[in-house]
Amino acid sequence: xxxxxxxxxxxxxxxxxxxxxxxxxxxxxxxxxxxxxxxxxxxxxxxxxxxxxxxxxxxxxxxxxxxxxxxxxxxxxxxxxxxxxxxxxxxxxxxxxxxxxxxxxxxxxxxxxxxxxxxxxxxxxxxxxxxxxxxxxxxxxxxxxxxxxxxxxxxxxxxxxxxxxxxxxxxxxxxxxxxxxxxxxxxxxxxxxxxxxxxxxxxxxxxxxxxxxxxxxxxxxxxxxxxxxxxxxxxxxxxxxxxxxxxxxxxxxxxxxxxxxxxxxxxxxxxxxxxxxxxxxxxxxxxxxxxxxxxxxxxxxxxxxxxxxxxxxxxxxxxxxxxxxxxxxxxxxxxxxxxxxxxxxxxxxxxxxxxxxxxxxxxxxxxxxxxxxxxxxxxxxxxxxxxxxxxxxxxxxxxxxxxxxxxxxxxxxxxxxxxxxxxxxxxxxxx
Amino acid sequence: xxxxxxxxxxxxxxxxxxxxxxxxxxxxxxxxxxxxxxxxxxxxxxxxxxxxxxxxxxxxxxxxxxxxxxxxxxxxxxxxxxxxxxxxxxxxxxxxxxxxxxxxxxxxxxxxxxxxxxxxxxxxxxxxxxxxxxxxxxxxxxxxxxxxxxxxxxxxxxxxxxxxxxxxxxxxxxxxxxxxxxxxxxxxxxxxxxxxxxxxxxxxxxxxxxxxxxxxxxxxxxxxxxxxxxxxxxxxxxxxxxxxxxxxxxxxxxxxxxxxxxxxxxxxxxxxxxxxxxxxxxxxxxx
Numbered sequence: 209x210x211x212x213x214x215x216x217x218x219x220x221x222x223x224x225x226x227x228x229x230x231x232x233x234x235x236x237x238x239x240x241x242x243x244x245x246x247x248x249x250x251x252x253x254x255x256x257x258x259x260x261x262x263x264x265x266x267x268x269x270x271x272x273x274x275x276x277x278x279x280x281x282x283x284x285x286x287x288x289x290x291x292x293x294x295x296x297x298x299x300x301x302x303x304x305x306x307x308x309x310x311x312x313x314x315x316x317x318x319x320x321x322x323x324x325x326x327x328x329x330x331x332x333x334x335x336x337x338x339x340x341x342x343x344x345x346x347x348x349x350x351x352x353x354x355x356x357x358x359x360x361x362x363x364x365x366x367x368x369x370x371x372x373x374x375x376x377x378x379x380x381x382x383x384x385x386x387x388x389x390x391x392x393x394x395x396x397x398x399x400x401x402x403x404x405x406x407x408x409x410x411x412x413x414x415x416x417x418x419x420x421x422x423x424x425x426x427x428x429x430x431x432x433x434x435x436x437x438x439x440x441x442x443x444x445x446x447x448x449x450x451x452x453x454x455x456x457x458x459x460x461x462x463x464x465x466x467x468x469x470x471x472x473x474x475x476x477x478x479x480x481x482x483x484x485x486x487x488x489x490x491x492x493x494x495x496x497x498x499x500x501x502x503x504x505x506x507x508x509x510x511x512x513x514x515x516x517x518x519x520x521x522x523x524x525x526x527x528x529x530x531x532x533x534x535x536x537x538x539x540x541x542x543x544x545x546x547x548x549x550x551x552x553x554x555x556x557x558x559x560x561x562x563x564x565x566x567x568x569x570x571x572x573x574x575x576x577x578x579x580x581x582x583x584x585x586x587x588x589x590x591x592x593x594x595x596x597x598x599x600x601x602x603x604x605x606x607x608x609x610x611x612x613x614x615x616x617x618x619x620x621x622x623x624x625x626x627x628x629x630x631x632x633x634x635x636x637x638x639x
Numbered sequence: 640x641x642x643x644x645x646x647x648x649x650x651x652x653x654x655x656x657x658x659x660x661x662x663x664x665x666x667x668x669x670x671x672x673x674x675x676x677x678x679x680x681x682x683x684x685x686x687x688x689x690x691x692x693x694x695x696x697x698x699x700x701x702x703x704x705x706x707x708x709x710x711x712x713x714x715x716x717x718x719x720x721x722x723x724x725x726x727x728x729x730x731x732x733x734x735x736x737x738x739x740x741x742x743x744x745x746x747x748x749x750x751x752x753x754x755x756x757x758x759x760x761x762x763x764x765x766x767x768x769x770x771x772x773x774x775x776x777x778x779x780x781x782x783x784x785x786x787x788x789x790x791x792x793x794x795x796x797x798x799x800x801x802x803x804x805x806x807x808x809x810x811x812x813x814x815x816x817x818x819x820x821x822x823x824x825x826x827x828x829x830x831x832x833x834x835x836x837x838x839x840x841x842x843x844x845x846x847x848x849x850x851x852x853x854x855x856x857x858x859x860x861x862x863x864x865x866x867x868x869x870x871x872x873x874x875x876x877x878x879x880x881x882x883x884x885x886x887x888x889x890x891x892x893x894x895x896x897x898x899x900x901x902x903x904x905x906x907x908x909x910x911x912x913x914x915x916x917x918x919x920x921x922x923x924x925x926x
Contacts, residue, residue, distance in 0.1 A: 301890075303890065304885075304886075304889040304890045307679050307680075307889045307890070307892060307894075308679070308889050310679055310680035311679035311680060311889075311894060313680070325892075326892070329678065329892050330680070332681070333678070333680050333681025333682075334681060334682075335680060335681070417784075417873075418763075418781070418783065418784050418869075418872070418873070420870075420872055420873075470780070471767070471779075471780040471781055471784060472784070473780075473781070473784030473785070473873050474763060474767070474780050474781025474783065474784035475763065475781070475784075479763070604891075604892075605890060605891045605892055606887060606891035606892060606893045606896075607891075608875075608886065608887075608890075608891060611871065611872060611874055611875055611878075612874070612875075614872055614873050614874045615786070615873065615874025615875060615876075616874075618786045618873060618874060632699075635693075635696075635697065636891075636893070638693070639676075639690075639693055639893060639896050
């Protein structure tokens, strides 16, 4: 056994570190002392880690745009609860990361997710806490709780809806005024406005279709209004097809390409936000979540939002709105009370109001209203209840619909595209 | 015979254990999951070969295989020709030889993902500017947004990044060729091309084998390049197998199905590598 250390010391030369280590090794008494010291340091270190903070929680959330707002809310919470420390964890492609973490059984304590297919799958897998008995659940709006329940089996509540978004068309108020344009209320008016802008050498939309997910914004507005009642239920029962119900959706989407800038597939979300902020286009087909990053680029931009007018009868037009953030937690977290405390904290009216004031979203908490003039044109949709959920939240994610549409928009072959949608749906469902 | 010092066991066994636990065991687990319908979390059932059968009917997987092979073959050819040329240049009597060697090796040391994002920026903003000022239509738009040309962008990044390593290998190969052979050839009246064809190339055959096998294997597994440049788009035009496995398995929630895909891919890569080694080793000449 003496051979090994000798090989080690002989290989590593005779520098001062080696000399010291060799010295410690050779003197048997020194070896004992050093070992005891190391063990003591480890024990003290461990204890320090355990006693320093009573509770450390991880808050995993998926919105890049909301990181600073949550940071400030976490600061407030930690002031009120000095022995709980929360670390916000946000990564790009959060849902993919979450899935890979779930595969390793590394589940975050508290989560803020989008109310979509991934949330439904995670809920079905029995990972999330059941909130049915939570008193604070009743402070949220029923409509949004129902949207979440529709995403998974059964009608329990595996999360608390926190905020709702709106799938809109953003527009530059100053530029609209210059040309004397009004907010279009029907599809024909929408095209007319775009034509007028083109005639005046302006760019109607800045399209960012290099990022496939941004195509879903106009797609969702079109699909929600045009795909008819109960499409998802009927498609799941094989009683209908994409081919029979999505023709107009595809044609109208393709029509919008005529009104984009020169290189539609060359630019992505970040470039689009900047370009619209710098006044390069009159309108920008994005949801209210993009307002913050745009204003960060150019705080002086005078922008507004309106619902995409898909129908030619203004009264029938629906605004697509879904649960932007659903708060939930790990069923088996080490710190259930602390985690629940944080969720309750976020749901307090004062904090929910703070969040939506900063993020331009709408609150799912009762009696918390979005008053910002930027989104005032959307209010009537919420008041009359002309709201529809996001169609793509119910498409199985294995279909990769955004990339399929991206491919379609390159050649415009509607028939082939709809057939592909159907075959991919069938393929994925049979797996 | 001297008993092997236990030191050697102490050196190899820990490494073997680590390798087994973190590399082989997960691979075996993956193969196990490919026979289930596991979505990465929650409960699962055994489904036998259903995943494999579904794969055979999956047009998207088929397209991904075609693209991956197309990309790998083109990149391997370009990288090896380029590296060999550079190595020949670096092996001759030129000034600042060592500086050049360092310069050509630097791209290989950079993280592909980071470089990829820079290339993304170049293709989005700088190349279109240049294209517009020279009036070249094709280059006036971001080629990464063009369904037919996006893969060329990925090839350019791959070639730029990997050539350094292959150049190094070829350079060491060239240095094993003894100078006397060239002198004799010159006396016999052989030109530069003849010298290359009859002396250099046969003698560097082992290095040629290694380079081709390594490049091909590396390019078949391309992921970072595509993630940084196009994320598989536009549509599914640049979706490689590894990207499909990642997208479908994690984003799409079809963990077990894509694991079956991964197993098939493993077998394909093994087959290709074995085939290459068999064919190329026959060419190796002993001097």
